[in-house]
Amino acid sequence: xxxxxxxxxxxxxxxxxxxxxxxxxxxxxxxxxxxxxxxxxxxxxxxxxxxxxxxxxxxxxxxxxxxxxxxxxxxxxxxxxxxxxxxxxxxxxxxxxxxxxxxxxxxxxxxxxxxxxxxxxxxxxxxxxxxxxxxxxxxxxxxxxxxxxxxxxxxxxxxxxxxxxxxxxxxxxxxxxxxxxxxxxxxxxxxxxxxxxxxxxxxxxxxxxxxxxxxxxxxxxxxxxxxxxxxxxxxxxxxxxxxxxxxxxxxxxxxxxxxxxxxxxxxxxxxxxxxxxxxxxxxxxxxxxxxxxxxxxxxxxxxxxxxxxxxxxxxxxxxxxxxxxxxxxxxxxxxxxxxxxx
Numbered sequence: 347x348x349x350x351x352x353x354x355x356x357x358x359x360x361x362x363x364x365x366x367x368x369x370x371x372x373x374x375x376x377x378x379x380x381x382x383x384x385x386x387x388x389x390x391x392x393x394x395x396x397x398x399x400x401x402x403x404x405x406x407x408x409x410x411x412x413x414x415x416x417x418x419x420x421x422x423x424x425x426x427x428x429x430x431x432x433x434x435x436x437x438x439x440x441x442x443x444x445x446x447x448x449x450x451x452x453x454x455x456x457x458x459x460x461x462x463x464x465x466x467x468x469x470x471x472x473x474x475x476x477x478x479x480x481x482x483x484x485x486x487x488x489x490x491x492x493x494x495x496x497x498x499x500x501x502x503x504x505x506x507x508x509x510x511x512x513x514x515x516x517x518x519x520x521x522x523x524x525x526x527x528x529x530x531x532x533x534x535x536x537x538x539x540x541x542x543x544x545x546x547x548x549x550x551x552x553x554x555x556x557x558x559x560x561x562x563x564x565x566x567x568x569x570x571x572x573x574x575x576x577x578x579x580x581x582x583x584x585x586x587x588x589x590x591x592x593x594x595x596x597x598x599x600x601x602x603x604x605x606x607x608x609x610x611x612x613x614x615x616x617x618x619x620x621x622x623x624x625x626x627x628x629x630x631x632x633x634x635x636x637x638x639x640x641x642x643x644x645x646x647x648x649x650x651x652x653x654x655x656x657x658x659x660x661x662x663x664x665x666x667x668x669x670x671x672x673x674x675x676x677x678x679x680x681x682x683x684x685x686x687x688x
Contacts, residue, residue: 368445368472370396371674372667373464375452375615376480378406380644380659382435384478387667389442391682393674396472397444398464400451405432406482408656411608414509415528419657431656447472451485453614455640462639467614476670479615479627479635479642480663486610491520491602494575501581502602512537516598518584519543519564520572521605527551529603530564540564541597545571545589575602612646623648633666639673641666 372388374381377399388395403409405428408417413429420426426434450466455477464472488504495502506512506529517537519530522544528551530542542559547568549556560566567586573594574585584599612625619637621628626648633641643666644659652658671678 366471367463368396368447368470370394370445370472370474372396372476372478372670373398373462373472373474374444374478374480375399375464376406376482376644376646377401377404377446377448378480378482378644378659379408379431379435379656380482380663381406381478381480382432382439383660384480384643384663384667385444386435386439386442387664388478388670389439389444390685391667391671391678393667393671395442395444396447396474398447398450398452398466398470398472400449400467400485402449404436404446404448405429407486408432409507410486411505411525412528413507414532417656419655421657451613455618457638475639475674477640478633478663478666478670479640479646480644480659481612481615481646482644483608483610484612484615484625484646486608488604488608489606491572491604491606493572494602497575497577497581497602500579501577501600502575502604504604504606506532506603509533509536512601514538515600517541517601517603518572518597518599519603519605521607522546522548523550523605523607524552524555525607526603526605527555527559529605530559530566531555531562534559534562534564541567541599543567543570543572543586545569572602575599626652631665632669633662634669641670 371393372395374384374397377397385395408428415428416425418425447470450468450470452464453467454465456463461473461475513536515537516539517533519526519542530540533540569589570586572584573587576583583596585596587594620635627642627646629642629647633643635642643662645654668680
């Protein structure tokens with residue numbers, strides 16, 4: 347049966363197809379930045395690796411939510427676009443040919459004497475000697491725009507996978523958080539017009555980003571909501587309503603970006619016997635969850651002093667892989683030596 351979903355973007359992610367049970371040394375649950383680097387690092391340590399993710403593409407939250415956003419806190423990169431970072435991580439991991447099981451949510455885990463068997467909600471099965479969970483926020487779902495959900499995929503989107511698709515268009519961005527202002531800023535000058543609407547006059551976005559949007563050509567309308575979406579085949583115009591006065595006006599719109607945040611939860615992972623603290627998995631200094639053969643790293647973990655950065659996740663997943671190495675092969679050492687030691 348087909349239990350793998352091929353990536354649908356320009357990322358050269360191999361299609362992972364398990365006819366029955368995929369047999370590997372390490373299963374990484376979560377194909378975001380930490381998981382992708384973990385796949386490379388586990389390959390570097392001589393392990394056969396599979397990555398499983400509920401999303402249809404590699405990259406996790408970066409791919410799903412801000413592929414065009416610039417990231418400024420990755421070592422060695424003064425600035426790097428989200429999708430470029432993911433492409434580079436996929437290319438780096440490809441040296442060791444990991445198996446990708448995308449569009450597969452890890453659901454059930456069964457322990458044996460020398461391995462664990464993970465079954466996805468879609469029926470895929472992976473047997474591994476160890477698991478490293480790098481699931482980021484867990485399973486996340488965008489908060490929907492209250493009206494017009496029939497236009498989803500027909501001009502209404504919750505994430506912007508490619509800025510170029512909006513060149514020369516009239517775009518309405520809904521929201522007052524970082525994502526809304528990031529998209530408004532990125533689209534300003536590319537789209538024909540950008541209108542940001544927010545139901546309040548206070549914003550959750552970073553003050554510096556708000557200032558840049560207000561200084562640009564985008565129109566920012568406060569105390570305003572989308573009342574109605576009009577269009578036959580796709581979005582053609584929107585009717586906006588002022589929350590205080592009730593005044594309404596219609597303006598052209600080729601696209602609506604509803605950046606209203608998301609809800610996240612650990613889903614089936616809560617049934618794995620892990621210690622959970624406020625939707626995060628508790629680990630020790632070796633990144634062990636305390637459940638035999640299961641480690642975790644990245645935004646999904648919690649420990650004293652935890653800082654949720656992509657950069658932190660890279661170090662944590664390397665720690666997890668190295669401490670998992672003797673579990674995979676009792677003859678292996680935790681410290682691998684330095685890669686520069688030819």
